[in-house]
Amino acid sequence: MTEPEISWVRSWGASPQSPDEGLRSLDSHPPLADVTLRQVVRLSGGGRRVRVRFTNEFGTTPLTIGAARVGFALPGGGVRDERVLTFSGATAVTVPVGAPMPSDPVDLPVSALAELSISLYLPERVETCTCHDPVLDTGWTIPGDAVAASALPPDATVLPVRALLSAVDVLPGAPASAVVVVGDSRTDGAGSTPDTHHSWPELLAARGAGFVVNQGISGNRLLNDGIGPAVLARFDRDVLATPGLGCVVVSAGGNDIAISAAPRDDGPMADFLKMFPGAPVTTDDVIAGFRQLVARARERGVLVYATTIAPFEGSEAYSTAAEAARHEVNAWIRTGGAFDAVLDFDAVWRDPDHPSRIRADFHSGDHLHGSDAGYRALAASVDLSLFEPAVIAGKPGR
Template sequence: TAAHPTGDTGHALGVVTWAASAGRLGHDGADRSYRLVVRTSVGGSGLRVRLSNAFGDRPLRVTAVHAGLSDRGAAVRDNRRLAFHGRPSVTIPRGAVVWSDPLPGHVPAGALLTVSLHTPDAAGPATGHALALRTSYTARGDHTAEESAAPFTRTTDSWWYLDAVSVRPDHPATGAVAALGDSITDGRASTPDRDLRWPDVLARRLARTALAGVADEGISGNRVLSEGGGTSALGRLDRDVLQLPGVRTVILFEGVNDLKAGTGVTAADLIAGYREVVRRAHAAGMCVTGATVAPFWGWPEWSPAAEDVRQEVNHRIRTGHVFDAVADFDRALRDPRHPERLRPDYDSGDHLHPDDRGMRALADAVDLARLRCDR
């Protein structure tokens, strides 16, 4: 369920400038302030935030939300209150998301933005993104309006309740790209607090183009076809991609977790899942770039059978006209002498997740000119 002020449309919501896929988090206690730090992609005015109770088992009350530019640590400057239907607080129904009203003023591209929110009586499962790779902060009591870092004595490696931010871009024709993926898209093994996931690097490449907004919708362990690390890609496609404002292109980079799970997933199964993503994205007017599945020889769940399926899937992606365009991530990462494994200089050490250099290679493998299609 998507709730926003009466009369709003996708156009009024602008373009997504940051997003992170929501999942189920453990209960963190009542009367908490969260000071969440995120990096914008596209700049603009009329900032809105989307709060999520997608995985809660009861309504979630949020009594105050503020947004400003990050200063040192948990400190913030130009910290201003956000409203919901003109009110400072909002109750989010179980399973729902809600957009704030627009905030006057301009937010720069590539800025560190701080969103502070207070939950007085949260209980049960929380909603958020576990692997933020960005230090955020918490405090007991409502300290959302304070610009000082002093009350925020604890750190958190997750983003709580916040799952998207949008702006009205400086150039009205600007759109966004959503990267739908698993742990590699989530940035696992990239350096924390430096925004070196491949979608982050891609955002810097796209900064002066008509697709300057980038949403990183990666979840570690995620699969296309079945529940694994969170809701399957097919199950979360609407909330995490199709309902985000301004998205014109989806980059789909998933499949390795389906293959290594040992569930007997075939190439035909995975291609059918990809085609379903494409069908639904096309129905929403979006283009889809499909990425080939990267090598993972040396990972404990690698097997010759899974490798055979990976090779068949990649052949179909390259030649089968499954997608509007192809990003050959396999070619970008594989060892030329042993193509079933990662290049050693891109391997973080676990033989599945690329390091910072590998993340850059993935971003560089995306042909920016082919991200748009005639839809």
């Protein structure tokens, strides 16, 4: 009998953004020039080889990587068992404007939930840094070429974004597939404790769901750009192009509804709303957007699950019109039959005594984003059998 082919599978990801979007956390940071960036990522699944995907997708000039390494992260920014990363055999590379750059594979046996340290030296000034903002894993900027430093030098400073780094793929020991979660800040893990890996996709991986890739962007929408490209716009790059893709979980639509229903005046949301161009959308528009994603995923033989939209009364984004729209979209998600499975996050988070609000112990204080306990509850509510290899390989619902 022929052995099944083993292919690369994505084990970690962070959707690339422009530094001019959202929190703009790099605005007050010194220029990235003649510095080393050291960043920590936690893999979801393990394997015997590793490759790292760097990115200049929102860059305005070519990006020079003078050296790069990957190893196992130690507390406080240290690293052990490092491997030198190469690019078509060279230790340095220039990444064109608008392009990603995967490294050559390296032999580095890694286990599920292993924390890797990735260092890259930037000999020239980075004019526009492709990033992911905010970042919930502490990283550092170190003066000069420090990729080989096993301990964090005393002159290191905190890096406020995930910079120039978008994915880690592994070659597993047996055939496997990836689950990509695409969504907004609630997927991204906003409100959770930094450096604890408490976004619900990471917690789902910790429960044993396998290769789970978090492609959330805080402030993201399904239909229109604003903070990051819209889910419809980035679906090919962030989901369908994922190595080993078997399933996608769509967790979006809440920002489309809330922003469309928000009053366009000089109220407390006025400055925030300036980041979200485009005309207001209807519930029919949102549902049509979901249908597009399902159709595009099914063309690739990919299962599509969806989460219902959790409550947000008490937040600045709330309005009675948005609440009515949320109920309408959730009813369609639950009963419309478009998805292979529904994860009812609305039912998990809503306060039984006030269903338009999140339970007090499940939000981070803003009535919008989860607390650590809230994200744990979401992850615990998911039926892990949905991600079993036999289920994904069987492609039910197609």
